[in-house]
Structures are given as C-alpha cells and as structure tokens.
Amino acid sequence: MTDNSQGDAAPAAPATRCGFVALIGAPNVGKSTLVNALVGSKVTIVSRKVQTTRALIRGIVIEDRSQIILVDTPGIFSPKRRLDRAMVSTAWSGAHDADLVCVLLDAKAGLDEEADAILTKLASVDHEKILVLNKIDLVPREKLLALAKAANDRLKFASTFMVSALSGDGVGDLRHRLSEMVPPGPFHYPEDQMSDAPMRHLAAEITREKIFRQLHQELPYQSTVETDSWTERKDKSIRIEQTIFVERESQRKIVLGKGGAAIKSIGAEARKEIAEIVGVPVHLFLFVKVRENWGDDPDRYREMGLEFPKGK
Ligand SMILES: Nc1nc2c(ncn2[C@@H]2O[C@H](COP(=O)(O)OP(=O)(O)OP(=O)(O)O)[C@@H](O)[C@H]2O)c(=O)[nH]1
Helix, strand or coil, X not given: CCCCCCCCCCCCCCCCEEEEEEEECCCCCCHHHHHHHHHCCCCCCCCHHHCCCCCCEEEEEEECCEEEEEEECCCCCCCCCHHHHHHHHHHHHHHHHCCEEEEEEECCCCCCHHHHHHHHHHCCXXXXXXXXXXXXXXXXXXXXXXXXXXXXXHCCCCEEEECECCCCECHHHHHHHHHHHCCECCCCCXXXXXXXXXXXXXXXXXXXXXXXXXXXXXXXCCCEEEEEEEEECCCCCEEEEEEEEECCHHHHHHHHCHHHHHHHHHHHHHHHHHHHHHCCCEEEEEEEEECCCHHHCHHHHHHCXXXXXXXX
C-alpha cells in the first residue's frame, strides 16, 4: 500500500477513497428515491424484484475522488416469522460489513415503532452512522429539529442530514459528506464498468449461492466468484463469463463434478435465476480456477463486499 500523505518525493495525485455505505430504513422511508437522487442518472439500479432476497448494491456514486457504493439492507422490520428473522439477520450482517451506515427516517412518521426497533438494533453496529431525515418537504421545521434531537439522544450519529429525496433538497450535502467519510483506497469498480457493476456483482452472488447450496458438504471452504465479462448481444440476450476461484486442485474437481455434472447444474440454476432478474435470455459461461491463498488477498474480500480482516 502506498502512503501519499508524507515524504518529499514528487507530489502524488490526490488519493482516492472508496467504501460501502449500508442504507438502513423501514419500508417506505424513501430508500429507492434517495438512491436515485444520490446516483443521478448515471447508473442503472438493480431490479426491485430482488430486493427482498439479499443485500445488494443499489447504486454507485462518484463524488470528487471518492467512490461510494450504496448497499441495500432488505427486510429491516420487526420479524415475526422464523424465515423473516433469518432474512433480517442477513440484512444486519450487511450493516456490520459496510464501512458506514446511513440510517433513514421518514420525517413525517417520526420515531414510530419500526424506527425505534431499528435504532435499538443499531446500537450493536460499531461503524459510524449518519442520520438522514427524509421527506422534509412534508414536515414543519420545528418538528424536524425535535426529531433530530430525539434520534440523536437515542444513538450517537456522526452527522445528521435533513433531505427531501423527492425534490433533491439537501441531497448534495449528504453526497459530499459520504464522499469524505468513506475510507481511503482505490476505486472498487473501474469507471467503465460502473453501470454494469451492480448486475455483475449480483450475478456473481447468485452463482456463489448455487455453489454453496449444491456443494457445501463437500467444499469445506467458501469459494469466490467473479464476473469477468457482461456483454449485451445484438439479440438483447446477455453473455456472462464468470470465474469460480478455489484454493486447491482437489476443490476444483469437486466444483466440476463427475464429467462436469456439478458445474453444469450450478450453471443451469444460476443462469435461470439471473435471466429472471434481468428479464432477457442469459448465456452463462463458468470457469474454475485454482488460486492459492485467495483468502489472503484483500481484493477478493472487496469483491464479496466484505472487509478484509485486519491484523492477521
Ligand atoms: N414527499 C416526499 N415523498 C417521498 C420522499 N422520498 C420518497 N418519497 C415517497 O415515499 C414513497 C416510498 O419511497 P421509496 O423510495 O419507494 O421507499 P422505500 O420503500 O424505502 O424504498 P424500497 O425499500 O427500495 O422499496 C414513494 O411514494 C416516494 O415517492 C420525499 O423526500 N418527500
């Protein structure tokens, strides 16, 4: 890693920043509207269909020299059924993995039961948190100040923003603050891949899930999947190439299966699910590669949207 902050060598280019920001809020607080306002028209947002099933990238913002990757945390509500509880715990783990947490409250609804449950739960998340009061166009100023104070009394927030995602009011300030708060580091997504990035990432997640479902008893370590290319063809179908990385030759054989049976079935399931989401036919090509020590490579963790465990 290079350090541009000291030394008297030639002046370095200003350092970049990049980080994952988890958006947390009860249903209907305006998350989608805010993502659209933050991102602008640059990046296509992942289909709404998949929001309820897994945490995923909602949009990528470039501000100054920072790349801000907005991640969704689906299903943050008071879970009643067991299945819902499992889903919510996945969502919260998304919050733990992110670099920053952005908590959205509906200013009109105030600190209702759902908002209260979220604030309680957030007490166990160590990352810096930003409070965003949305829909300020619907609420008189005094009420906003009282709500900001009440929420800050409940939980320590690094900053509080009052915005209207719908009108765009206050959104620029929020974007700027996020760009300052994400940690220093290289962009995770090259700028020429940004518009595909959410879909590439989601497609890799889907394949990873299929591998896990089919092979978790045989594969002791988690493999990692990367989408190498995503090309739209003339007939509107999409050609996707992915590489599955494993650590040993023996694991490669497991992923391939007898006569390629395992990879064929993983590919068929993943292809079907990706095609359902994108709504056009998909041609999926999977490759399996042995890459020793990928578990020690910070980039692989980033691909998975995880923090590289420090100090090891
Ligand atoms: N008046 C007003 N309405 C808003 C604002 N932001 C969002 N809304 C409305 O609130 C409703 C819910 O917004 P969504 O962005 O779909 O909220 P969400 O449920 O958090 O998003 P998802 O979880 O992605 O479905 C929509 O009708 C929006 O138009 C705002 O700043 N002001």
